[in-house]
Amino acid sequence: MPATIVPIHENQEPYLAMFAKRAEKLPGLPELRRAAAERFAALGFPTTKDEDWRYTNLAPFLKRPYEPAAPAPVEAVRERLAAVPFTDLGCPRLVFVNGRYVPELSAPPDGITAGNVRAVQDWTTFAEAEQLGDNALAALNTALFEDGAFIRIANGCVSEQPVHVLYVSSGSGVSYPRTLIVAGRDSQAVLVEGYLGLGDDAYFTNAVTDLIAADGAVVSHVKLQTESPQALHCGLLRVRQGASSNVRSHNIALGAALARNEIKVALEGEGAECTLNGLYLTTGRQHVDNHTTLDHARPHTTSTELYKGILDGKSEAVFHGRIIVRPVAQKTNAIQRNKNLLLSRDAVINTKPQLEIYADDVRCTHGATVGQVDQEAVFYLRSRGIGLEEARSLLTYAFTSDLIEAVPVEAIRERLSAALFERLQGGLL
Amino acid sequence: MSSSTDQIQAFTQQEYKYGFVTEIETDSVPPGLNEDIIRLISAKKHEPQFMLEWRLRAYRHWTKMTEPKWANVHYPPIDYQSIVYYSAPKTVANRPKSLDEVDPELLRTYEKLGIPLKEQEVLAGVAVDAVFDSVSVATTFKEKLAELGIIFCSFSEAVQEHPELVEKYLGSVVPYSDNFFAALNSAVFSDGSFCYVPKGVRCPMELSTYFRINAKDTGQFERTLIIADEGAYVSYLEGCTAPIRDTNQLHAAVVELVALDNAQIKYSTVQNWYPGDKEGRGGIYNFVTKRGKCAGVNSKISWTQLETGSAITWKYPSCILMGDNSVGEFYSVAVTNNRQQADTGTKMIHIGKNTRSTIVSKGISAGHGQNSYRGMVKILPGAENARNYSQCDSMLLGNECGAHTFPYLEVKNSSAQVEHEASVSRIGEDQIFYCRQRGISTEDAVSMIVNGFCKEVFRELPMEFAVEAQRLLSVSLEGSVG
Numbered sequence: 050m051p052a053t054i055v056p057i058h059e060n061q062e063p064y065l066a067m068f069a070k071r072a073e074k075l076p077g078l079p080e081l082r083r084a085a086a087e088r089f090a091a092l093g094f095p096t097t098k099d100e101d102w103r104y105t106n107l108a109p110f111l112k113r114p115y116e117p118a119a120p121a122p123v124e125a126v127r128e129r130l131a132a133v134p135f136t137d138l139g140c141p142r143l144v145f146v147n148g149r150y151v152p153e154l155s156a157p158p159d160g161i162t163a164g165n166v167r168a169v170q171d172w173t174t175f176a177e178a179e180q181l182g183d184n185a186l187a188a189l190n191t192a193l194f195e196d197g198a199f200i201r202i203a204n205g206c207v208s209e210q211p212v213h214v215l216y217v218s219s220g221s222g223v224s225y226p227r228t229l230i231v232a233g234r235d236s237q238a239v240l241v242e243g244y245l246g247l248g249d250d251a252y253f254t255n256a257v258t259d260l261i262a263a264d265g266a267v268v269s270h271v272k273l274q275t276e277s278p279q280a281l282h283c284g285l286l287r288v289r290q291g292a293s294s295n296v297r298s299h300n301i302a303l304g305a306a307l308a309r310n311e312i313k314v315a316l317e318g319e320g321a322e323c324t325l326n327g328l329y330l331t332t333g334r335q336h337v338d339n340h341t342t343l344d345h346a347r348p349h350t351t352s353t354e355l356y357k358g359i360l361d362g363k364s365e366a367v368f369h370g371r372i373i374v375r376p377v378a379q380k381t382n383a384i385q386r387n388k389n390l391l392l393s394r395d396a397v398i399n400t401k402p403q404l405e406i407y408a409d410d411v412r413c414t415h416g417a418t419v420g421q422v423d424q425e426a427v428f429y430l431r432s433r434g435i436g437l438e439e440a441r442s443l444l445t446y447a448f449t450s451d452l453i454e455a456v457p458v459e460a461i462r463e464r465l466s467a468a469l470f471e472r473l474q475g476g477l478l
Numbered sequence: 479m480s481s482s483t484d485q486i487q488a489f490t491q492q493e494y495k496y497g498f499v500t501e502i503e504t505d506s507v508p509p510g511l512n513e514d515i516i517r518l519i520s521a522k523k524h525e526p527q528f529m530l531e532w533r534l535r536a537y538r539h540w541t542k543m544t545e546p547k548w549a550n551v552h553y554p555p556i557d558y559q560s561i562v563y564y565s566a567p568k569t570v571a572n573r574p575k576s577l578d579e580v581d582p583e584l585l586r587t588y589e590k591l592g593i594p595l596k597e598q599e600v601l602a603g604v605a606v607d608a609v610f611d612s613v614s615v616a617t618t619f620k621e622k623l624a625e626l627g628i629i630f631c632s633f634s635e636a637v638q639e640h641p642e643l644v645e646k647y648l649g650s651v652v653p654y655s656d657n658f659f660a661a662l663n664s665a666v667f668s669d670g671s672f673c674y675v676p677k678g679v680r681c682p683m684e685l686s687t688y689f690r691i692n693a694k695d696t697g698q699f700e701r702t703l704i705i706a707d708e709g710a711y712v713s714y715l716e717g718c719t720a721p722i723r724d725t726n727q728l729h730a731a732v733v734e735l736v737a738l739d740n741a742q743i744k745y746s747t748v749q750n751w752y753p754g755d756k757e758g759r760g761g762i763y764n765f766v767t768k769r770g771k772c773a774g775v776n777s778k779i780s781w782t783q784l785e786t787g788s789a790i791t792w793k794y795p796s797c798i799l800m801g802d803n804s805v806g807e808f809y810s811v812a813v814t815n816n817r818q819q820a821d822t823g824t825k826m827i828h829i830g831k832n833t834r835s836t837i838v839s840k841g842i843s844a845g846h847g848q849n850s851y852r853g854m855v856k857i858l859p860g861a862e863n864a865r866n867y868s869q870c871d872s873m874l875l876g877n878e879c880g881a882h883t884f885p886y887l888e889v890k891n892s893s894a895q896v897e898h899e900a901s902v903s904r905i906g907e908d909q910i911f912y913c914r915q916r917g918i919s920t921e922d923a924v925s926m927i928v929n930g931f932c933k934e935v936f937r938e939l940p941m942e943f944a945v946e947a948q949r950l951l952s953v954s955l956e957g958s959v960g
Contacts, residue, residue, distance in 0.1 A: 100548070104888075376878070391892035395859075400887045406902045409874035413903075419889045419896040 054086055057093040063114035065090055068192050071117075075195065077172040085181055085191035092185035104367040104399040105338040110281045110307055115253040117193075118147035118222030126217060127154055129247045134468060135273055138241060138460040142213035148195045148224035161208055161238070162201040166227065169199040178229055178259040178287075184311070187285050190225045190257040197227030200240065204233035204263075211239035211271075211458050218280065221250040228258040232266035234291075239269045239457050244284070246277030246304065256284040264291040264318055269457045270298045276305035278333070285311045292318030292347075299456050300327040300356075301465065302337050312341040316350040316378075327356035328452045330472065331364035331396075338367040343385075345378040354385040357452055359445060360396035368400040370415065376407045385415035390422065390448055442473035507564045513537060516665055519564045523634050523668075526641050536654035536664030543658045549821040550850040550882055551790050553763065556728060563666045563699070623681075628712075629674040630685055633701050636672035643674055647705055651734040651771045651798070659730040659792075660767040663699045667732070670701035675710035675741075684940050686715035700731040706741035708774065713744040715943055729788075731766045739774030739801065746939050750787040750950055753818050756845075761789025761818070768795035772804035772830075780807040781824070782938040784947045789818060794852065796825035799833035799861075806835040809935040813951065814847025814879070823853035823870075823884075828861035828894070837868040840932050843879035854886040857894040864891065868898040873931055875904065875924075925952055 054065050068086045075082060094111055095102040126146050130136045141158030143165065144151050150165035157163050166175065179191055198214045216226040232238055244254060254276060262268050276282045282305040288296055302308050314323050329337045343352045358366045368387045389398045402415040422444045430440035446469060453469070456462050507518055516537055520530040545556070623630050629640060637644050654664035675681050706712050729751065735743050745768075754761025764787075770779035781795040797806030808824040826835035841849040851870045872881035883900045905927050913923030929936075929948060936944050 379877075389889075391889070391894075394892050396892055398887070398889045400889075400898075402883075402885060402898065402900070404872075404883045404900060404902055405880070406872070406874065406882065407880045409877045409879065409904050411874075411902060411904075414899070414901040415883070416900070417885070417887055417896070417898040419887065419894060421892060421895075 054090045056090040060094060060111045060114075061090060064189060064193070067117060071193070075193070076167050077170070078176060081176055081179060082192050085179075085188040088181050089185050089188040089192060092183060092188065094185055101340065101369065104365075105307070105309060105336065107281075107307070110253070115221070115223035118218065118220055118224045118252065120149055121146050121219045123151055123153045126151070126219065126247065129219075130154070130217065133245060133247070134464050135243055135245065135275060135461065136215060138211065138213050138458060140210045140213050140241075140458075140460075142215055143198050144215045144217065145196065145198070145226060146217045147219065147222065148216075148226060150196050158208070158210060158212055161203065161206060161212070162199070163212055164199060166197045166199045166229070171199060171201075174201075174231060175229060178261060184285060186255055186283050187257050190227060190255050190285075194225040194227040194257075197229065199229050200238075201231045202233055202236040202238045202266075204236060206233065206236045208236070208238040211241050213241045213243065215243045215245070216254065216256065217245055217247060218252050218254055218276070219247040219250070221252045223253040223255065226254065226256040228256070230258070230260045230268070230270070232260070232262045232268045234263045235265040236263070237267045239271070241271045241273065241458060241461065243273045243275070244282060245275045246280050249277050249279055251279035251281070251306070252277070253281045254283070256282075258284070258286045260286065260288045260296065262288070262290045262294040262296050264293060266291065266294045268294075268296050270296065271456060271458060271461060272298070272300045272310070273461065274302045274304055274308060274310075276308070278304065278306060278335075280305045282308040283311075284309070285313070288312070288314040288323070290314065290316050290318060290321040290323060293320040294318060295322045297324040297455075297457070298326065299452075300325070300339065301456075302327075302329040302339070303468070305335070305337070307336045307338075309338040310340065312339075313344070314342065314352070315344045315346060316352065317346050319347045320349045321347065322351045323353075325352070325354040325356070326452050326455055328449055329356075329358045329366055330469070331358070331366055332361040333364060334362065335364040336366070337364075338369075340367075340369045342371045343373070343383065345372070345374045345381045345383065348377060348379045348381070350378060351382045352384070355452065356387045357449060358387075358389045358398065359392065359448065360389065360398060361392040363393070363395040365397040366399070368398075368402070368417070370401070371403045372405065372413060372415070374404075374406045374408050374411050374413065378408050379410040381408060381411040381413065383411070383413040387417040388448075389417075389419045390445065391419060392422075392445070442470075445473055446470065507562065509562045510559045511537075511561070511563055511666065515563055519666060519668070522564065523637070525637055528641070528645055529637055532649065532654065533665050536661050537666075539655050540658070540661035540665055543661055545658050549792050549852070550848065550884070551792060551819040551821050553790055553819075556763070558662070561728060564668055626679050626682070627676040628679060628681055629672065631672055633667070633670040633672050633703070636703075640672075640674070643705065644672070644703070647703055647734070647736055649734075651736060651769045652732050652767050657767060659765040660732050663701060663730045663732045663767070667699040667701040670703070670731070672702075673704040673712060673714065675706045675712045677707045678709040679707075680710065681712040684713050684715055686717065698727075698729050698731070700729075702731070702733040704734070704743060704745070705736045706738065706743050706777075708739045709741060710738075711742045713746070713940060715746045715748075715940060717748040717750070717943070727762050729762050729764045729766070731768075733766070733768040733795075735770035735779055737770065737772050737774065737777035737779050737804075740776045741774060742778045742780075743770060744780045744940075745770070745782070745795070746943055747781075747783040747785075748943055748947055748950065749783065749785045749791070753787050753816065754789040756816050762787065764788035764791045764793060766793040768793065769798065770796070770806070771798045772801050772806065772833075774804070775801040775830075776803045777801050778805040778807070780809075780938070782809040782935065783811070784935070784939070784943075784950065785810070785812040785820060785822060786950050788820075791818075791820040791822055793822045794824055796827070797835065798827045798829065799835065800829045802830040803832045804830055805833070807938075808835075808837045808839070809938040810839045811842070811932045811935045811947075811951070812840070812849055813842045814844070814849045816845040816847065819848045821850040821852055823851045825854045826856070826866060828855075828857045828864040828866070831860070831862045832864070833861055834865045835867075837866070837870070838934050839868075839870040840935055841870070841872040841881055842875065842928065842931070843872065843881050844875040846878050848880045848882070850882040850884060851900075852884040854888070855896055855898070856888045857891050857896065859890045861891050862893050864894040866894070866896045870900045871931070872900075872902040873904060873928070874902065
């Protein structure tokens with residue numbers, strides 16, 4: 050019996066107790082899981098005293114411990130899923146309910162390896178992808194995840210259809226979705242990761258995704274977050290890119306009471322290109338926090354980042370973008386933009402675009418804006434006989450359209466536009 | 479290419495021009511800091527009771543604080559008990575009545591620095607309150623200013639002669655509990671400048687002060703307080719140079735500005751403390767708290783700074799925009815060469831309605847210099863129609879330097895418009911090539927481009943400083959690029 054792990058704060062105890070109880074039954078990687086649990090115990094949940102969390106307070110959400118999410122009856126889930134948008138994109142999909150794979154609801158693709166981790170059993174790749182850092186939530190996920198999606202695209206393989214991984218939560222527990230995507234040399238693929246909640250329960254999703262793009266790989270990653278209005282969602286996307294690879298991430302956040310998206314991209318090969326697009330719509334008392342880090346570690350790397358937010362009600366949004374250019378990364382080109390539209394008096398935005406440049410032959414720019422719908426544009430539309438409400442919603446929609454257009458899956462584009470219009474016209478936004 | 483590399487070497491290896499130590503007998507207290515030292519400083523300066531109590535409160539608070547570590551700078555730990563907290567030239571007991579009575583050694587020092595103290599009355603129309611170490615030695619133009627009711631004197635004098643103003647405004651912008659270095663300064667500050675411009679008076683000349691650190695191992699703790707009463711206007715210049723020294727010296731100054739209704743304060747700085755040698759030995763630690771409060775409606779505070787010196791600069795001149803329609807401005811050029819580190823920027827806190835702020839920050843890094851911009855724009859819920867524009871550009875000269883930006887934008891009012899833009903780049907080879915083919919040497923081309931890069935900021939400096947600023951910039955940088 051290994052020694053008990055001592056946490057630094059009492060709110061970690063239920064999670065460590067769960068680890069002690071379940072450790073032996075969890076699949077694969079016992080040493081890594083234990084190291085991760087110890088790391089989590091030593092770090093503690095982040096607090097607003099951490100510079101990276103100064104605008105996002107997890108404490109009220111962690112007051113009550115979340116039980117591990119229980120399995121849900123398949124048929125009931127199937128019925129309810131049918132009524133929700135963004136569940137059937139007309140492409141192969143892997144469905145996980147409360148962190149467990151549900152083969153009855155899934156339709157795995159042909160030609161590429163895509164399945165749940167328990168079935169694939171490739172623990173070495175998993176262990177290689179995992180680098181225990183100073184991220185307590187990621188460590189907690191590593192310690193406790195039950196299952197996850199494993200997608201491997203072989204060298205030179207061009208996947209025709211997108212692969213849709215759907216993580217569904219029902220009930221009020223905590224789940225640890227885990228995704229590992231390995232794109233081989235010169236392969237091409239589009240992946241969609243969806244997170245959604247059935248019902249209005251307060252639950253906790255703590256997700257980790259690793260994306261490894263080998264030399265010359267071209268990968269698009271779409272994250273669609275439509276969690277329930279009470280949910281706590283924390284997600285980490287770690288990307289490692291080889292030479293001349295191209296990764297595009299589309300991060301769309303619509304749901305959850307508190308959502309934290311962390312994206313860490315390491316451009317480790319010469320000529321790697323990365324595009325980070327993000328769109329967040331918040332209303333009511335929602336809080337969304339996007340935290341991106343782009344690490345230019347090799348020469349001739351390019352990154353383009355554009356995050357846009359529309360804030361209504363008493364919602365709050367945080368954007369923290371960090372670009373690091375290492376001393377060897379000459380000829381780096383990095384562009385970062387964050388634009389925010391405030392629709393209500395009480396919405397709050399905190400934005401922190403950062404550049405850390407250690408090389409000299411680089412071109413880096415960043416910008417952040419916060420503003421309202423352009424009054425002159427509204428006036429122009431009104432002078433053409435378009436009503437005030439309609440003019441405002443048209444302009445608001447236009448604000449997001451470039452990001453929506455960039456999403457590579459048509460089914461998502463259509464539904465996103467429709468959902469946005471509905472929200473705009475319903476006065477929800 | 480090789481000739482320009484040689485030029486680089488020649489320039490970057492240039493020794494600090496203004497390094498020398500003046501040997502004048504000084505009257506110092508033993509090193510270290512405790513309540514007795516503070517009582518001793520206060521007694522030496524014949525301060526009223528409220529000052530002593532304020533200093534002691536600050537000291538007690540300071541002992542409970544820890545040194546901040548968040549800045550993007552690195553330096554060995556400072557031993558606060560080995561610093562001499564007070565040193566005054568011996569001449570303090572019988573103050574000179576005119577410039578002729580000033581210690582000639584001291585005057586020669588100023589001449590070496592290029593301060594035309596003697597000619598000032600005739601020439602520049604600048605009243606200089608020259609601070610030599612910790613006690614003011616000479617004050618000029620005082621009578622002229624006094625006619626208008628303007629009080630411009632050393633802080634010690636102000637404490638003696640205008641205690642009611644000092645008591646009212648001291649710590650009203652930077653309370654002693656504000657931060658570690660401000661608390662330290664509040665406890666031990668030796669002297670500084672005090673300026674009060676009464677209602678409706680427009681100060682007819684640029685007020686200026688030169689600070690120098692002289693006695694070995696004496697931390698200089700300056701305190702400046704400027705108050706512009708309703709409708710007043712004042713422009714204040716501050717410039718500094720310091721002699722070569724091996725051990726690092728701590729400089730923790732506090733500057734407080736108060737602008738009442740319709741008042742305007744313009745504060746300009748040229749900072750050229752000793753930056754340390756090529757290997758980063760020696761040099762001044764410049765940990766400064768500067769803050770202005772636009773307390774009244776339609777008031778305006780404008781900060782302009784050129785930071786070329788100091789081993790480490792840690793400085794955020796800020797504006798609290800309380801009054802409706804008040805305006806805050808920040809224009810900065812920060813240069814880091816060799817092993818210099820600068821973490822500088824501003825805070826604009828919008829509280830009143832229709833408040834506006836502009837931030838223009840230019841960072842230039844060469845050698846192993848690390849230059850960070852750290853700024854915060856905060857729009858509070860009551861700040862209707864607040865407007866902010868920030869621009870911070872960095873230029874990299876050399877491949878071992880760094881430029882960083884850490885802006886924080888916090889917006890709590892939807893009618894606000896906030897814009898932030900930043901860019902990092904180096905001088906393009908095509909730009910140099912263009913100049914060269916027009917017969918301009920690489921040196922001149924670089925100097926031209928750098929000066930153009932900083933023009934927006936230099937434009938804001940008063941005439942007297944703009945010239946010095948350009949000279950300083952070329953001395954600090956010329957030849958750093960090939």
